[in-house]
Amino acid sequence: MLRVxxxxxxxxxxxxxxxxxxLIIDAFVLTALYLIGLTNYLLSHSLAEMFSVVxxxxxxxxxxHAREYLNxxxxxxxxxxxxxxxxxxxxxTLFYGGMGVTAGNMETNMTDQLxxxxxxLQAGSLLAAPFFINKKLKANAVLFAYxxxxxxxxxxxxxxxLFPTAYVSGAGQTSFMMASEFIVTALIILxxxxxxxxxxxxxxxxxxxxxxxxxxxxxxxxxxxxxxxEHGSLDIAGHLLxxxxxxxxxxxVVITSxxxxxxxxxxxxDRRKNELELHATELEYLNQQLKKFQLALENTLDHVVITxxxxxxxxxxxxxERITGYANRDILNKKVGVLWGKQMGGExxxxxxxxxxxxxxxxxxxxxxxxxxxxxxxxxxxxxxxLDEKRNIQFFVGIERDITNRKKTERKLExxxxxxxxxxxxDDALLLSIADGILxxxxxxxxxxxxxxxxxxxxxxxxxxxxxxxxxxxxxxDEHGKKASRDxxxxxxxxxxxxxxxxxxxxSASFHVVNKKDxxxxxxxxxxxxxxxxxxVLGTVVVxxxxxxxxxxxxxxxxxxxxxxxxxxxxxxxxxxxxDTLLHGLGDALTGEQKKYLKIAFNGxxxxxxxxxxxxxxxxxxxxxxxVSPEPTNLPKLSDEILQDISIAAKNxxxxxxxxxxxxxxxxxxxxxxxxxxxxNLVSNAMKYSSPNGAILVEIAKQGKDVLVAISxxxxxxxxxxxxxxxxxxxxxxxxxxxxxxxLGLYMVKVATDQYGGRVWCESPSSRAxxxxxxxxxxxxxxxxxxxxxxxxxxHNVAQPPAMKITPAEEDAPLxxx
Numbered sequence: 001m002l003r004v005x006x007x008x009x010x011x012x013x014x015x016x017x018x019x020x021x022x023l024i025i026d027a028f029v030l031t032a033l034y035l036i037g038l039t040n041y042l043l044s045h046s047l048a049e050m051f052s053v054v055x056x057x058x059x060x061x062x063x064x065h066a067r068e069y070l071n072x073x074x075x076x077x078x079x080x081x082x083x084x085x086x087x088x089x090x091x092x093t094l095f096y097g098g099m100g101v102t103a104g105n106m107e108t109n110m111t112d113q114l115x116x117x118x119x120x121l122q123a124g125s126l127l128a129a130p131f132f133i134n135k136k137l138k139a140n141a142v143l144f145a146y147x148x149x150x151x152x153x154x155x156x157x158x159x160x161x162l163f164p165t166a167y168v169s170g171a172g173q174t175s176f177m178m179a180s181e182f183i184v185t186a187l188i189i190l191x192x193x194x195x196x197x198x199x200x201x202x203x204x205x206x207x208x209x210x211x212x213x214x215x216x217x218x219x220x221x222x223x224x225x226x227x228x229x230e231h232g233s234l235d236i237a238g239h240l241l242x243x244x245x246x247x248x249x250x251x252x253v254v255i256t257s258x259x260x261x262x263x264x265x266x267x268x269x270d271r272r273k274n275e276l277e278l279h280a281t282e283l284e285y286l287n288q289q290l291k292k293f294q295l296a297l298e299n300t301l302d303h304v305v306i307t308x309x310x311x312x313x314x315x316x317x318x319x320x321e322r323i324t325g326y327a328n329r330d331i332l333n334k335k336v337g338v339l340w341g342k343q344m345g346g347e348x349x350x351x352x353x354x355x356x357x358x359x360x361x362x363x364x365x366x367x368x369x370x371x372x373x374x375x376x377x378x379x380x381x382x383x384x385x386x387l388d389e390k391r392n393i394q395f396f397v398g399i400e401r402d403i404t405n406r407k408k409t410e411r412k413l414e415x416x417x418x419x420x421x422x423x424x425x426x427d428d429a430l431l432l433s434i435a436d437g438i439l440x441x442x443x444x445x446x447x448x449x450x451x452x453x454x455x456x457x458x459x460x461x462x463x464x465x466x467x468x469x470x471x472x473x474x475x476x477x478d479e480h481g482k483k484a485s486r487d488x489x490x491x492x493x494x495x496x497x498x499x500x501x502x503x504x505x506x507x508s509a510s511f512h513v514v515n516k517k518d519x520x521x522x523x524x525x526x527x528x529x530x531x532x533x534x535x536x537v538l539g540t541v542v543v544x545x546x547x548x549x550x551x552x553x554x555x556x557x558x559x560x561x562x563x564x565x566x567x568x569x570x571x572x573x574x575x576x577x578x579x580d581t582l583l584h585g586l587g588d589a590l591t592g593e594q595k596k597y598l599k600i601a602f603n604g605x606x607x608x609x610x611x612x613x614x615x616x617x618x619x620x621x622x623x624x625x626x627x628v629s630p631e632p633t634n635l636p637k638l639s640d641e642i643l644q645d646i647s648i649a650a651k652n653x654x655x656x657x658x659x660x661x662x663x664x665x666x667x668x669x670x671x672x673x674x675x676x677x678x679x680x681n682l683v684s685n686a687m688k689y690s691s692p693n694g695a696i697l698v699e700i701a702k703q704g705k706d707v708l709v710a711i712s713x714x715x716x717x718x719x720x721x722x723x724x725x726x727x728x729x730x731x732x733x734x735x736x737x738x739x740x741x742x743x744l745g746l747y748m749v750k751v752a753t754d755q756y757g758g759r760v761w762c763e764s765p766s767s768r769a770x771x772x773x774x775x776x777x778x779x780x781x782x783x784x785x786x787x788x789x790x791x792x793x794x795x796h797n798v799a800q801p802p803a804m805k806i807t808p809a810e811e812d813a814p815l816x817x818x
Contacts, residue, residue, distance in 0.1 A: 048239035049093040055246040056086035059253050064139070073137040074129045074201070074210075075253055080142050081125035082249075084150040088118035091154075110157060112166035112177055117153050119184045119221060121146075126191035126214055130198045181225030188218040209252035216245040303379065303400035309357075309393045311336045323379075323402050325372030336398070340369040343376065356385045356396060367400070378407040413529040413541045420449075421533045437544030440531060445470050445486065448539065457524070457546055459517035476511045476524075484511065490526045491542055523551040576605045628755060630793050632667035633675060635700050635707060642679050643698065646687055654693045658769070662701040669792030674752040678760075679709070681745040682784045686713035689733075689782070697769040706758075706787040712769035717780050723762060753786060756793035760786045 063079025092114040156162040166177040192214050199207055223238035297304050303323045306315040316331040324331070324340045337349075344367060355363040363383045370376055379400040385393045416438070419430065437454035441447055447465045455461055458474050465473040470491065476484040484490065490511050512523045525545040531538045579602045583595065590598070636659075643657055650657055686696045694714035701708055718726065718733050725731045727750040730743040753760045766783035 046093055046096070048243055049089055049096075051243050052246050053086045053090050053093070055243075055250050056082040056089070059246075059250055060086070062253050067139050072202075073132040073135065074195075074198070076137060076139060077129045077132050077142060078125055078249070079253065080139065081121065081129075081146055084146045085118050085122045085125070087150060088114050088121065088153075092118065108169070109165060109167040112173065113157050113163050116166055116177060116180045116184075117157070117163070120180070120187075121149070121153075122217070123184045123187035123191070123221075126217070127187050127194065130191070130194040133198050133201045178225065181221060185218050185221040185225060188214055188221060192218070206252050209248050213245050213248040213252065216241050216248065220245060301401075303398075303402070305331075305336060305398045305400075307336045307396045307398070309395065311396070314395070323371075323377065323400070324369070336396075340371065343368040343370055352383065356383055357393065360385050360387060360391065360393065366403070377402055377404045379403060409527055409543075410529055413527070413543070414532070417531045417533060417538070417541055420531075437542075437546075439465075439470075439542045439544070440539055441470050441491075441542070442539040443537060445540075447473055454544060457515070457522050457544055458513050459515035459520075474513060476513060478511055491528045491540065521548070522546055523548045573609070576602065576609065579605070628671045628674065628793065630669045630671050630756075633670050633672050634667050635665065635675070635709065635788070636661040636663075638672065638675060639679060639698055639700060639709075642676065642683055645680075646683060649687065650696070653687070653690075655687070655690060656695040658695060658697045660697065660699040660701075665700065665702060665707060666790070668707060668788055668790065670756055670788060671793065674755055675788070677752045678749050678786055679711075681749050682711040682786070685745060685784075686711055686715070686782075689713060689715035691715065695769045699768075702790070703787070705790055707790060709786040709788065710768065710783055711786075712766055712781065712783040714769045714781055717766075718762065718764040718782055720764075723764065726762065727760070749784075749786075757789060758787045760784065 060079050060083040063076050067076050092111055095111045095114065153163070164176045165174050166180075167173055192211065195207075195211060195214060202210065220238045220241035223234045223241065226234055297317045300317065301319055303320045304315075304317045305313055305320055307313050313331050313334050313336055316328055320326075320331060321328055326340070352363050352365075355361050362385075363381075365381060367379045367381050368376055369379060380403050381398060381400040383396060383398045386395050386397060388394055416430075420440075434451060435453055437457045438449070438451045439447055439454050440449040446467055447470055450462050450465050454465075458465075460473065471484070471486050471489055476489050478484055478488070511526060512521055514521055523546070525547045527543040527545075528540055531541045579598050582590070583598055583602070639659070639661075643659070647657070683696065683698070690696065690713045696714075697710075697712040699708075699710040699712075722733055726733060727746050729747045731747075732743040749760055762782060762784045764782040766781040768783050769781055
C-alpha cells in the first residue's frame with residue numbers, strides 16, 4: 001500500500017507546475033460561462049462559440065505556418081479543416097436568435113443549418129484524417145478542396161435553398177436535424193477507432209490529447225442531440241464540453257509544434273528506419289535464398305530450362321549444355337526445343353502445349369531428343385507453368401532427367417525376356433555367362449531362374465532357390481542391417497498386365513546380401529523390370545550387380561576425411577598454442593592492432609579445430625572406430641560439470657542457469673563420452689541461440705523406464721517448418737545469421753542417442769525456461785528432450801572396424817563437445 005502511495009505521489013510531482021495554473025483558470029472560465037448561461041443564455045452561447053472559433057483559428061494558423069516541418073499530416077489536415085468549421089460556427093453565432101441579423105423562422109432554420117453543416121464537416125474531417133498520416137499531403141490542394149466544399153454548402157443554404165430544413169416554426173427541429181446530431185456522434189466515435197489504430201504515429205501525450213478531443217466532442221454532440229432544441233443544462237453543458245474539446249486540440253497542436261516537435265519527428269524517423277531495416281533484412285534473406293537456388297540449379301544433374309510465356313528460353317543451366325551439347329549462348333533467346341526437340345511428332349507437342357498453356361497444368365512425360373552431335377537421347381521431363389496471383393502465366397520451367405542409360409537397361413531386360421521366349425536353352429546359356437546376377441520370378445514371386453552370378457554373389461545353389469519365394473530364398477538387408485520383406489524390399493512383383501505402364505523398373509543401391517558360403521557382405525545395385533511377352537506379364541527379371549568395390553571406395557573417402565582431419569589437428573594445435581603464447585607472453589610488446597589480428601586468427605583456428613573434431617567424431621562412428629564403454633554415470637553430476645564449463649560465458653552474457661534434478665535417480669550404466677556429446681551440444685546450442693539476460697534450464701527426471709533429460713532456452717525458437725530437419729547432417733536453423741555453427745551438432749546428438757537406443761526430439765515454442773507461458777509468447781523458447789534407458793546400454797563397437805589403421809593415440813583422442 002505504501003509503495004502505491006509513493007507511486008501516485010511521484011506521478012503528481014512529475015506534472016509541471018504551470019499545468020495546475022491552467023486547470024484553475026480553465027475551471028474558473030467554465031464555471032463563469034455556466035453561471036452566465038443560467039441567467040443569460042444568449043451571452044453564454046455567444047461567448048462559448050466565439051471562444052471555440054478563436055481556438056480553431058489559432059490551431060489553423062499554427063498548423064498552416066508550421067506545415068513545412070510539422071511532420072504530422074493528421075494535425076495538418078485537422079488544422080486546415082478547422083478554419084472552415086470555424087467559419088460555419090461564426091456564421092451560426094451571428095445568425096443566432098436574438099442577435100438581430102435575421103428574423104423569424106428563417107433565422108432559426110439558417111442557424112441550425114449552419115450548425116449541423118459545421119458538425120458534419122468536423123466529424124468527416126476527424127474520420128478522414130487518420131488515412132493521411134503516412135501519406136504525402138498536399139496542403140494547398142486540401143485547402144482548396146475544403147474551400148470548394150464550404151462554398152457549395154453556403155450556396156445551398158443562402159442562395160439555392162437546397163440544404164435540408166433543420167427547423168420549422170411551431171414544430172421545432174426537424175427529424176433531419178435530430179437524426180444528424182446522432183449521425184455526427186457516430187462518425188466521431190468511428191474516428192476514435194481509426195485514431196487508435198494509428199497510435200504508433202503519435203507521442204503518448206499528443207495521442208491522449210487528440211483522443212480526448214475526439215471523445216469529448218462525441219459527448220458534446222450527444223448532449224446536443226438529447227436536448228432537442230430546448231435551452232437548458234444539457235445545451236449549456238454541450239457548449240462547455242465543446243470549449244474543452246477544442247482546448248485539448250489546441251494543447252495537442254502546441255505540444256507538437258512548439259514544446260516537443262522533434263520527439264514526434266524522431267519517433268517517425270525511427271519507425272521508418274526500423275521498417276527500412278526490416279525490409280533490407282528481408283531483401284538480404286531473399287537474395288541469399290536466390291543465390292542458393294541459383295547455385296543448386298547450376299550444380300544439379302538435371303537439365304533445367306526457363307522460358308517466357310511464348311516459349312523463348314531465358315535461362316538454361318550447365319546440365320542443359322552438358323546433356324544437349326549446345327552452349328548456353330546457342331540456347332538463350334531461342335524457341336524451346338528448336339535445337340534438340342522435334343523428335344516426338346506434332347500431336348505430342350500439341351498435347352504438351354495444350355496442357356501447360358491452356359489448362360495451365362504440369363506436363364510429365366518421356367521425350368526423345370537429339371543432341372548437337374546428332375545422337376538421340378531419352379529424358380523424363382516435367383514442364384510446369386508458373387502463375388501469378390491472377391493465374392496468368394509468367395514463365396515455364398522445364399526439368400529433364402537424362403534416362404538414356406535407364407532406357408538401355410530396360411531394353412536390355414526386355415531383350416533378355418524376348419530371347420527366353422524364343423529359345424530357353426540359348427537364353428539360359430547367355431544368361432549363365434553374364435557377370436551380373438540375373439534371376440527371374442513368376443507373378444507370385446517364386447524364383448524360376450537364376451544364373452551362376454547369382455549363385456556366386458548369394459552363395460546359394462540353383463536347386464536351393466528355384467521354386468521358392470524370392471524373399472525366403474535370398475535375404476536382402478537395408479543400410480541399417482534390417483532384413484527386407486516383400487513390402488519393404490527392393491523388388492516388386494506385379495502380375496496384372498493391365499498395370500504394365502505403372503511398373504517402372506526398380507533401381508536401388510542401398511541393399512546388400514550376406515554370402516551364405518563365406519559370410520561375406522555383398523553390396524548390390526539392383527535393377528528389376530516386368531518380364532512381358534505378347535502383352536502378358538510373366539513375372540519379373542532382376543539384375544544383381546556386385547558393387548562392393550564401389551562401396552569400399554566410398555568408405556575409403558570417409559577414411560580419408562578422418563585421416564586428413566587427424567593430420568590437420570596437430571599443426572592447428574601448434575599454431576593455436578603459438579598464438580596464445582604471443583598474446584599472453586608478449587602482451588605488452590604487441591600493439592592493439594596486432595592483438596586484434598592475433599585474436600581473429602586464434603578464433604578462426606579454434607572454429608576450424610571444432611569442425612575437425614566434429615568430423616572425427618562422425619568418421620569414428622561411420623568407420624566403426626568408436627568403442628562404447630558403458631560405466632555407471634551420475635547424470636546430474638555430469639550435467640553440473642558441463643554447466644560449470646560454460647559458467648564464465650554465461651556470466652559474460654548475463655544468463656541464468658537453472659537446474660531441476662530428481663535426487664532419487666540411480667547411476668545409469670552408459671558411455672560417458674556419448675552422454676557428454678549430447679549434453680554439451682544441447683547446452684551449447686541453448687547458450688548460442690539465447691539472447692543476453694536469458695536463461696537455460698536443465699531438467700533430469702525419471703519417466704517410466706527411462707530418464708528424461710530436458711534442456712530449455714529463452715531464444716527465438718525454431719520455425720515449425722524447420723523442426724523436421726534439425727537433426728539432418730549440415731542443416732542449420734535459419735533464425736539469426738549472427739549465430740555461427742557447422743550444422744553437425746544436432747546431427748551428432750542424434751547419432752549418439754541412436755547408439756544407446758534413446759530418443760531425441762524438440763518442442764518450440766516452449767515456456768519451460770521462462771517460468772510462465774506469457775513470457776514465451778510470440779514463438780519464443782525451445783526445449784530439447786533426450787531419453788536414457790534406466791537399464792543402461794551394453795558395450796559394443798558402433799560399426800565394423802575399418803580397413804585403415806589408426807594409432808592408439810588417435811583412438812583415444814577426446815570426442816568433440818560441439
